[in-house]
Amino acid sequence: MPFRFQIEARDGAARAGRLFTPHGEVQTPVFMPVGTVATVKGVPQDVLEELGVEILLNNTYHLYLRPGVEAIRGLGGVQKFMAWDRPILTDSGGFQVFSLSDLRKVTEEGVAFRSHLDGSSHFFSPESAVAAQIGLGADIIMAFDECTEHPAEYARTKSSMEMTLRWAARSKKYFDEHRNEVVWFKQDTPAPAKGGLGRGTPAPVPGQTQTLFGIVQGGMFPDLRRESAERTVELDFPGYAIGGLSVGEPRPMTYEMVNAAIRFLPENKPRYLMGVGTPEEIVHYVAGGIDMMDCVLPTRAARHGLLFTSEGRLTIKNARFATDEGPLDPNCGCKVCTRYSRAYLRHLYAANELLAQTLNTIHNLAYYLDTMRRVRQAIILGDLASFLSGVQPPHVSLP
Amino acid sequence: MPFRFQIEARDGAARAGRLFTPHGEVQTPVFMPVGTVATVKGVPQDVLEELGVEILLNNTYHLYLRPGVEAIRGLGGVQKFMAWDRPILTDSGGFQVFSLSDLRKVTEEGVAFRSHLDGSSHFFSPESAVAAQIGLGADIIMAFDECTEHPAEYARTKSSMEMTLRWAARSKKYFDEHRNEVVWFKQDTPAPAKGGLGRGTPAPVPGQTQTLFGIVQGGMFPDLRRESAERTVELDFPGYAIGGLSVGEPRPMTYEMVNAAIRFLPENKPRYLMGVGTPEEIVHYVAGGIDMMDCVLPTRAARHGLLFTSEGRLTIKNARFATDEGPLDPNCGCKVCTRYSRAYLRHLYAANELLAQTLNTIHNLAYYLDTMRRVRQAIILGDLASFLSGVQPPHVSLP
Numbered sequence: 001m002p003f004r005f006q007i008e009a010r011d012g013a014a015r016a017g018r019l020f021t022p023h024g025e026v027q028t029p030v031f032m033p034v035g036t037v038a039t040v041k042g043v044p045q046d047v048l049e050e051l052g053v054e055i056l057l058n059n060t061y062h063l064y065l066r067p068g069v070e071a072i073r074g075l076g077g078v079q080k081f082m083a084w085d086r087p088i089l090t091d092s093g094g095f096q097v098f099s100l101s102d103l104r105k106v107t108e109e110g111v112a113f114r115s116h117l118d119g120s121s122h123f124f125s126p127e128s129a130v131a132a133q134i135g136l137g138a139d140i141i142m143a144f145d146e147c148t149e150h151p152a153e154y155a156r157t158k159s160s161m162e163m164t165l166r167w168a169a170r171s172k173k174y175f176d177e178h179r180n181e182v183v184w185f186k187q188d189t190p191a192p193a194k195g196g197l198g199r200g201t202p203a204p205v206p207g208q209t210q211t212l213f214g215i216v217q218g219g220m221f222p223d224l225r226r227e228s229a230e231r232t233v234e235l236d237f238p239g240y241a242i243g244g245l246s247v248g249e250p251r252p253m254t255y256e257m258v259n260a261a262i263r264f265l266p267e268n269k270p271r272y273l274m275g276v277g278t279p280e281e282i283v284h285y286v287a288g289g290i291d292m293m294d295c296v297l298p299t300r301a302a303r304h305g306l307l308f309t310s311e312g313r314l315t316i317k318n319a320r321f322a323t324d325e326g327p328l329d330p331n332c333g334c335k336v337c338t339r340y341s342r343a344y345l346r347h348l349y350a351a352n353e354l355l356a357q358t359l360n361t362i363h364n365l366a367y368y369l370d371t372m373r374r375v376r377q378a379i380i381l382g383d384l385a386s387f388l389s390g391v392q393p394p395h396v397s398l399p
Numbered sequence: 400m401p402f403r404f405q406i407e408a409r410d411g412a413a414r415a416g417r418l419f420t421p422h423g424e425v426q427t428p429v430f431m432p433v434g435t436v437a438t439v440k441g442v443p444q445d446v447l448e449e450l451g452v453e454i455l456l457n458n459t460y461h462l463y464l465r466p467g468v469e470a471i472r473g474l475g476g477v478q479k480f481m482a483w484d485r486p487i488l489t490d491s492g493g494f495q496v497f498s499l500s501d502l503r504k505v506t507e508e509g510v511a512f513r514s515h516l517d518g519s520s521h522f523f524s525p526e527s528a529v530a531a532q533i534g535l536g537a538d539i540i541m542a543f544d545e546c547t548e549h550p551a552e553y554a555r556t557k558s559s560m561e562m563t564l565r566w567a568a569r570s571k572k573y574f575d576e577h578r579n580e581v582v583w584f585k586q587d588t589p590a591p592a593k594g595g596l597g598r599g600t601p602a603p604v605p606g607q608t609q610t611l612f613g614i615v616q617g618g619m620f621p622d623l624r625r626e627s628a629e630r631t632v633e634l635d636f637p638g639y640a641i642g643g644l645s646v647g648e649p650r651p652m653t654y655e656m657v658n659a660a661i662r663f664l665p666e667n668k669p670r671y672l673m674g675v676g677t678p679e680e681i682v683h684y685v686a687g688g689i690d691m692m693d694c695v696l697p698t699r700a701a702r703h704g705l706l707f708t709s710e711g712r713l714t715i716k717n718a719r720f721a722t723d724e725g726p727l728d729p730n731c732g733c734k735v736c737t738r739y740s741r742a743y744l745r746h747l748y749a750a751n752e753l754l755a756q757t758l759n760t761i762h763n764l765a766y767y768l769d770t771m772r773r774v775r776q777a778i779i780l781g782d783l784a785s786f787l788s789g790v791q792p793p794h795v796s797l798p
Binding site: 037038039041042043044045046066067071074075076081082083322323325335339340341343344347348350351353354355357358359 | 436437438440441444465466470473474475480481721722724738739740742743747749754756757758
């Protein structure tokens with residue numbers, strides 16, 4: 001099937017829907033775990049499937065550097081490479097290269113940057129960033145944008161936003177000219193039978209290709225967020241992301257900027273808020289009309305022993321857990337909570353054992369995914385207000 | 400059921416049998432993965448079950464230091480602590496404390512040693528090492544022995560062997576007086592219903608307790624190996640281990656020492672060769688009459704990217720695997736070989752990703768366990784000679 005977004009239920013501004021992609025369907029609202037270099041750190045792919053993960057995010061910058069775009073293209077694209085036959089989204093690399101503040105130089109043409117791995121020189125333009133994403137072969141790919149630094153003055157933010165708009169047009173033009181070059185693209189011919197490993201990527205339906213989303217910028221200025229949204233929509237993408245947030249601003253400002261942009265995004269297309277947030281926040285962004293989110297928080301926090309539970313946050317290294325025979329979260333049905341005690345998880349973390357990182361990550365992902373399933377169900381039942389009343393407001397300070 | 404060993408088939412010196420323990424049956428010959436601090440590094444317990452692991456080894460020294468014997472006893476014993484309801488064997492701590500060559504002092508009474516974690520002072524005697532193992536609560540526990548250093552002169556080896564015999568008698572005496580103190584022991588009363596986590600230890604049958612094995616020493620002298628075996632057998636243990644090998648001696652010498660001891664061990668009791676070996680070696684030790692083995696090799700090698708396959712050893716970081724779409728081992732049915740390519744596993748290792756260690760370990764364990772299942776089947780079919788003809792001799796040099 002070609003890319004399609006179908007809304008199945010609404011409750012206020014919130015929507016429950018379904019994304020159709022060449023590698024399968026995704027129920028929205030959706031939280032996408034981050035698999036930076038084609039792995040969610042410490043979690044095997046079959047466990048991600050068991051958790052109900054329907055779409056993963058991979059980072060173009062990291063895969064471009066290692067193992068390289070041509071290597072992955074040569075291996076059949078990133079789904080086949082990582083033996084994950086469900087949808088994948090890649091970011092444009094923009095956020096990562098802008099994070100390399102000492103190693104990059106931005107011009108109208110693009111961004112020159114040095115690898116954080118070996119210092120080697122590279123250049124991303126809208127064209128080359130999209131080309132890299134075509135080579136990687138994710139189902140959903142992103143226009144190349146400038147993530148404006150924070151804080152930034154109005155004039156600087158506006159000119160950065162203008163450049164992102166020009167880059168969005170260049171990204172789209174390049175994509176439209178090369179959209180049939182993804183390794184798994186097949187036009188009007190039966191898909192060939194696949195050999196090799198049993199769990200390889202299923203042959204996609206002929207004629208399918210990738211989908212390019214645009215990204216709204218505009219820093220911390222509501223009128224620029226509006227202008228960026230309206231002018232990105234004029235370029236006509238099948239989906240829109242809100243980028244440039246979670247860059248150090250206070251959380252109420254993040255929320256304000258999302259609100260400033262979202263009302264100017266079309267009702268019938270998916271809206272993706274990049275790089276957020278806590279479990280409380282993602283629920284409130286869904287209530288505001290966001291369909292897709294990604295964040296390193298559940299996975300990174302897990303590796304540092306910070307766990308999200310129905311009873312609040314928990315730092316597993318705390319000595320009081322050393323004799324605690326209970327599960328991490330008594331209300332969680334994940335394979336960690338139904339088998340292991342807090343005392344054992346505390347021991348693994350204190351002993352710096354690999355298994356601590358794996359089990360903690362599995363639980364945190366289960367908590368995020370379960371939260372998303374529950375909010376989706378609340379939307380379908382028209383019960384979102386009562387669901388939200390049981391959730392902390394999104395502006396709580398973080399631990 | 401009380402501890403029992405039943406031989407079901409013989410082929411030459413080799414035996415296929417079954418160990419019955421309070422936490423379940425173990426088919427022999429068996430390879431026991433090493434779970435040093437109550438975790439096989441990087442592998443969740445449900446995956447160990449899927450692999451068919453029937454018994455794990457835990458290290459008393461490590462668990463004694465962290466989280467501590469009383470902590471584990473208070474949590475119901477090591478099976479319940481680590482949510483593993485199958486049998487566990489603990490070593491005596493002897494090998495680890497003797498490895499701390501700069502941090503220990505040996506007297507007739509026992510070994511004073513300093514923790515490798517924090518330098519704190521501790522003392523293991525035969526009595527306290529057995530007491531620690533009763534506290535931990537494994538199904539099979541080991542007498543406290545002196546692992547003679549290598550190389551050692553005859554006189555030194557003999558006096559060390561004599562002390563191990565005296566320590567074996569003290570270990571047995573202490574165990575006989577305290578054998579009913581294991582936390583899961585129940586005498587002639589119905590086992591209580593268990594609350595708590597779903598995958599906790601099942602209540603053992605009333606009247607069951609732990610089993611203590613003796614350990615043969617004798618360094619690299621065949622006559623001392625024989626004497627140690629005969630005099631340990633006089634002490635009458637339900638099972639016998641051969642210790643003090645894999646301490647730096649050449650492999651043919653290991654093999655010679657095993658042969659020197661094994662013929663003086665009783666036919667009807669299990670024989671456990673400690674701390675060996677490669678896949679080729681374990682098969683040949685089985686052929687010589689060994690029933691149980693443990694080794695860190697498959698798990699430690701995996702974490703360093705050295706993989707055992709039906710086509711030989713493979714160093715996954717090798718650049719030639721970067722474009723290799725094939726499975727790690729085309730003849731292996733494990734969850735790694737049926738899903739992931741060498742190219743992906745090479746990428747994970749090169750990128751220093753956690754998942755590399757997990758997947759590599761799962762495969763190496765699968766290879767060892769599958770090897771043991773195949774040799775067991777060959778014994779049952781009376782086909783061991785033809786099976787061995789397809790295996791490299793055990794004296795091959797290691798990579």
